[in-house]
Amino acid sequence: MSAITTDMNEVRRLFDVPTYQLKNFPNASMFVTKMDGVWTPMTTEEFVALTNQISKGLVEIGVSIGERVALVSPNRVEWNVMDIAIQQVGAIVVPVYPNISEHDYAYIFNDAGIRHAFVSGADLAHKIQGVSSQIKSLKKIYTFDKLDEFPHYRDLIDLGADVPQNKITELKANVRNEDLATIIYTSGTTGNPKGVMLSHNNLLSNVLSCKYSIPADEHSRVLTFLPVCHVYERMLHYLYMYCGSAIYFAESMDTIGPNLVEVKPHVFTAVPRLLEKVFDRIMLKGEELTGFKRRIFFWSVSVAEKYDTGKLGFWYKIKLGIARKLVFSKWQEALGGEVKAIASGSAALQPRLAQIFLAAGVNVLEGYGLTETSPVISVNCLKKGIKIGTVGPLIDGVKVKIAEDGEILVKGPNVMMGYYNLPDKTAEAIDAQGWFHTGDIGMFVDDIFLKITDRKKEIFKTSGGKYIIPQAMENTFKESRFIEQIMVLGEGQKFPAALIVPAFPFVKEWASRKGIKIGDSPEEIAKNADVIARIQQEVDRINTGYGNWEKIKKFALLAKEFGIESGELTPTLKLKRKIILEKYKTVVDGFYEEHHHE
Structure with a gap:
């Protein structure tokens, strides 16, 4: 455990992570974006310098300690810059999904009392401007794209030019590990969104515990395309930064195929829906084959369907070796050819799909968690073991208890501070003993692997x-x-x-x-x-x-x-x-x- 404790002294708030990277493995390509057809890197040094300049600008426009600032944008490096810059001045980041309804924008902005919003481009700026009459607190909308009718986020650099750096150092020193860092509004399947309050410690405890679950280090390339406003991808961004990995932004959801081949990532995260689509595409290609090629393709798939992580017999290993050589190696190439792990979360993965991918030599690691638990509770991993049909062993420091009705209860440093402005809902979710009630039904397999059987509310x-x-x-x-x-x-x-x-x-x-x-x-x-x-x-x-x-x-x-x-x-x-x-x-x-x- 000593490694974690020494790091914890250096990395106590989320904004310490980029500085930690700068000190330990200054990365030549911390964030990489495709611009005009060329993958263009931003170094750790550039990133840290830019966040400091933006922080000064935020001070100049009067963003105060504890103020909630909205970030509404698809994944792009500016999101990460703003995330760190806002936290450094002691303000609270409120990330908002770019594709929610106008009613939800108005509700979230009012609930959080948003004064300043940073958004990606014209569409979102107009959408929010359209409901701004319903949001009394909103003062200004800044955009990441350069537009005539809205101020550009880089205007903050000039505005803050005269603010001394020691002002930022002083503000950073005020922020404690247990302070609120972000409010993430979860769109439940019913009712208004609830603001989940997560502290620096909530998210950092998850980063440090998951460091051993994902095979990423300072030599790794990762591809990101799941929305970073969602807690899962965001926690992984902090983890990638902490490990010194290079983070590549996929151009869009539609270009993931070509981007995988260009970037050759070692790790990326996916939701089951995406893996289902990848699999369907592979199977359609198989259907187009004829003769021997077709026979060997479907024979390989049938071999994969019998894959079991626990026991692989001698003959099975031989058959699997043939299938991997003749068929599955091509599947791996379609994913860039260097994938060590795909982390899957946010919904249940079909066991058959996990089986086939694992047999094909593609490590799909299914995990489980909620926004309220920052998010990871358990994850299948190469270190602690993989069991198909489960969401893996618990991560270090997190405890789980199964209630009498089968509900999964969680305790640990990753459990949220509560729901913003909703003390009753908080008391419903976290009992007097500090157990968070997930609303999921589950059980343990072999005393190690957590298995989710359903949503309590959906049965x-x-x-x-x-x-x-x-x-x-x-x-x-x-x-x-x-x-x-x-x-x-x-x-x-x-x-x-x-x-x-x-x-x-x-x-x-x-x-x-x-x-x-x-x-x-x-x-x-x-x-x-x-x-x-x-x-x-x-x-x-x-x-x-x-x-x-x-x-x-x-x-x-x-x-x-x-x-x-x-x-x-x-x-x-x-x-x-x-x-x-x-x-x-x-x-x-x-x-x-x-x-x-x-």
Whole structure:
């Protein structure tokens, strides 16, 4: 433990991390951005100098200790610069998702009393300006892009030019390890967002405990594309900085494929949805093969499906070696060819997917945590062990207890200070003994590995009084290549039913292979009798794994994917069940009406 204690003396607040990097491994490419087709680095020295200049500007415009400052932007180096600069003057960073509704912007800005907002570009600046009449506290919006109608964030450099550096040193010295550093508003699946208050210590304890879970050091390249306003990617940014790794910004969600090949990252983080898409693309390529190549491809996949981290027999190892050489090496190349680990979080990963990737020699490490726990509670890792279908062993310093009803309770330095302005909600979440109630149901496997079985709030009963665990079922159904998204429903009804979004690219490919005409538009495909019948076959096949009361008796195909912008998903891609039920009320009512005539 001695390493952690000595580091803790140097790194006691989040803004100490870049300075620690400058002292221990000054990185020639701390942050790397693609500009005009060229990957352009910013060195640690440049980064630290810029944050100090911006901090001086913040002092000059009157940003005071404890003031809440908003950051609204997709991932880019300016976000990280502002994050550190705001904290250095003792102010509080309020990161906001770039794709939330106007109502949520107004709510968050008012709740936090935001005076200054820093946003990426014109669209967001106009969106926030559009609701500014509802936000009494808001004084000024700065942008990262150079625009005529809004002040540029670099204007702060000139403004603060006369502020002495020792003023910043003095402000930094005032900030303690246990002070509030950031308020992160979590968009729950219901109600207004709640502001989670995290201290420097909350996040730093997580950084230091996760240092041993992720194979990153000062020689590593990492690719970042998950939103850094989300606590998971943000904590990892601090961890990457702390390890001295070079952080590359993917250009966008759509360019991840080419960016992986260009950057050849050693580590990146993903959500299951992304890994599902990568896998679907690989399988579509496999379908296009013919003859021996096709046979060896699908043989390799079937070998991978039998992979078990615990026991690999002699013959199995030989077969796996052949599959890796002939097929899986190409999969690795598609990810850049140098990936040591992909950290997966924010939703449950299908066990079959974890199995196939691990067998292919791609270490997908599934972890678990919440914004309220800064975030990591447990993670599968090369050091402590990997068990497919679990979220891994607990990280150091964090305790978990399973309550009588199966709920996971957490205690540790990573547990939040509370919800901003919501003492009642805080008292509901953290009991008198200091245990945080996660709302997730789980258990331990082999006394080491934590396994999540469901969200406490999402489990429902049918009218027959039987429990249905929707999330676990949805993951199993999504293993079908015909099913892109699915929501299992039926609370208080006689039987479960489902809304299904077909995997349109695969369905089209299947139809052309079978010579079936199904139309081109998603609307036509979703209504096509052949498609419905084929998906019925999938549902029947998967239903065989369930008890009679759990089987999905009816389903409807939807022509439109659930999305964040359209309000059916949270920014971390969780289903907003209530909203989806309201949106498709007539379809859902239809599942249960006919039973009155039977």
